[in-house]
Amino acid sequence: xxxxxxxxxxxxxxxxxxxxxxxxxxxxxxxxxxxxxxxxxxxxxxxxxxxxxxxxxxxxxxxxxxxxxxxxxxxxxxxxxxxxxxxxxxxxxxxxxxxxxxxxxxxxxxxxxxxxxxxxxxxxxxxxxxxxxxxxxxxxxxxxxxxxxxxxxxxxxxxxxxxxxxxxxxxxxxxxxxxxxxxxxxxxxxxxxxxxxxxxxxxxxxxxxxxxxxxxxxxxxxxxxxxxxxxxxxxxxxxxxxxxxxxxxxxxxxxxxxxxxxxxxxxxxxxxxxxxxxxxxxxxxxxxxxxxxxxxxxxxxxxxxxxxxxxxxxxxxxxxxxxxxxxxxxxxxxxxxxxxxxxxxxxxxxxxxxxxxxxxxxxxxxxxxxxxxxxxxxxxxxxxxxxxxxxxxxx
Amino acid sequence: xxxxxxxxxxxxxxxxxxxxxxxxxxxxxxxxxxxxxxxxxxxxxxxxxxxxxxxxxxxxxxxxxxxxxxxxxxxxxxxxxxxxxxxxxxxxxxxxxxxxxxxxxxxxxxx
Numbered sequence: 001x002x003x004x005x006x007x008x009x010x011x012x013x014x015x016x017x018x019x020x021x022x023x024x025x026x027x028x029x030x031x032x033x034x035x036x037x038x039x040x041x042x043x044x045x046x047x048x049x050x051x052x053x054x055x056x057x058x059x060x061x062x063x064x065x066x067x068x069x070x071x072x073x074x075x076x077x078x079x080x081x082x083x084x085x086x087x088x089x090x091x092x093x094x095x096x097x098x099x100x101x102x103x104x105x106x107x108x109x110x111x112x113x114x115x116x117x118x119x120x121x122x123x124x125x126x127x128x129x130x131x132x133x134x135x136x137x138x139x140x141x142x143x144x145x146x147x148x149x150x151x152x153x154x155x156x157x158x159x160x161x162x163x164x165x166x167x168x169x170x171x172x173x174x175x176x177x178x179x180x181x182x183x184x185x186x187x188x189x190x191x192x193x194x195x196x197x198x199x200x201x202x203x204x205x206x207x208x209x210x211x212x213x214x215x216x217x218x219x220x221x222x223x224x225x226x227x228x229x230x231x232x233x234x235x236x237x238x239x240x241x242x243x244x245x246x247x248x249x250x251x252x253x254x255x256x257x258x259x260x261x262x263x264x265x266x267x268x269x270x271x272x273x274x275x276x277x278x279x280x281x282x283x284x285x286x287x288x289x290x291x292x293x294x295x296x297x298x299x300x301x302x303x304x305x306x307x308x309x310x311x312x313x314x315x316x317x318x319x320x321x322x323x324x325x326x327x328x329x330x331x332x333x334x335x336x337x338x339x340x341x342x343x344x345x346x347x348x349x350x351x352x353x354x355x356x357x358x359x360x361x362x363x364x365x366x367x368x369x370x371x372x373x374x375x376x377x378x379x380x381x382x383x384x385x386x387x388x389x390x391x392x393x394x395x
Numbered sequence: 396x397x398x399x400x401x402x403x404x405x406x407x408x409x410x411x412x413x414x415x416x417x418x419x420x421x422x423x424x425x426x427x428x429x430x431x432x433x434x435x436x437x438x439x440x441x442x443x444x445x446x447x448x449x450x451x452x453x454x455x456x457x458x459x460x461x462x463x464x465x466x467x468x469x470x471x472x473x474x475x476x477x478x479x480x481x482x483x484x485x486x487x488x489x490x491x492x493x494x495x496x497x498x499x500x501x502x503x504x505x506x
Binding site: 229233239247250 | 456472473
């Protein structure tokens, strides 16, 4: 290459949507409005190649804030860049409004259809009609092609689970370097799991680009801590989990300091957002999610993340219906024992056979390859876990 | 392969990268430490004496308070270290203390 040749910017091949957003996958999303239509939705999605169902436990019997979160999370998936078309499967008497979900998809320029089980006359007719509609949507998507996209178009979800001592020493710092590089390129990363920032908030708050963002972060952590304390219970045993403790992690502060490495060391904290709320600022965002893995990933993908990097010490299978989840471990034993579930082994960091920078370069390349369509272990194994966070009782 | 890893020079514990037996002597930058008791791989070992009530420091930040006298070379885990955060068992909830920011936050990008 000539000395003055421009260095090509890193990028990937994605789907450019009518609303300008970039998808890394091209699913027909089959959305049940309510738990009662979840089985029909799953059967329809299973019948078409690009089908992705969102089976869930909510959609009715919920009070104000929970109902709003359920609706907004489902709507966020309908508008998501990894979704090319939407089929809403309603029952007919539930709280979540099918037409509003379809309208959300259409506002983002996606074709959307609705089928209602009561109106169609039962499971068999609704499944038949829904499958025909979904097949037509799938055929239209098959004609769409990937185009070259700059790495700055990526919104990366940062997640850890089944952590052990290697997480804070190897896999999380590796991911942190990827976060710093992506943000320097103009991209976006999102960190969730507020309870697992407890004890490390001073490090993130000091990187906030605005005082108000630092204040919001501290307020949200204070709220979660106050809620935990108001239960009168000892957070130990839950945070860290029994497996974390066997792995050598003693306190939530220790777990958090290791976990927060995922957010890098330099990337400015630009925003703090609510559960599954849109991530609109480039740079690092913190989302208010619980520590439970599936609820957390569900929320961050709802916010717009098109790829998830999930670090683990002990190993975990979690995927997502519409976003690829890349599993990274720094534990050599887990890399061997749970090879099915692991995409990237960075355990060389632990025995000094690989540097953090070299591991981060491999992970960055993996993120771009997966964004371009390479299937992850979770996708190959059919892991499509989805759970909407809820705070209040069902009435 | 190293026996232990010290992450920050402020730390008063190190992480065992393999199981440590009692009696082993570890050579570290700051001197030698005698392993007082077995420390499983991935667990922590005290680099110096830590008094009950003193913070235990890892990653350069406090990870909780010592609940007993911890001699140098001892295993540090749930039996002698406890979190100070989210502890509803310690009494009724009060507003949590506001953590001090590590450094003043500037107002760049004042969007």
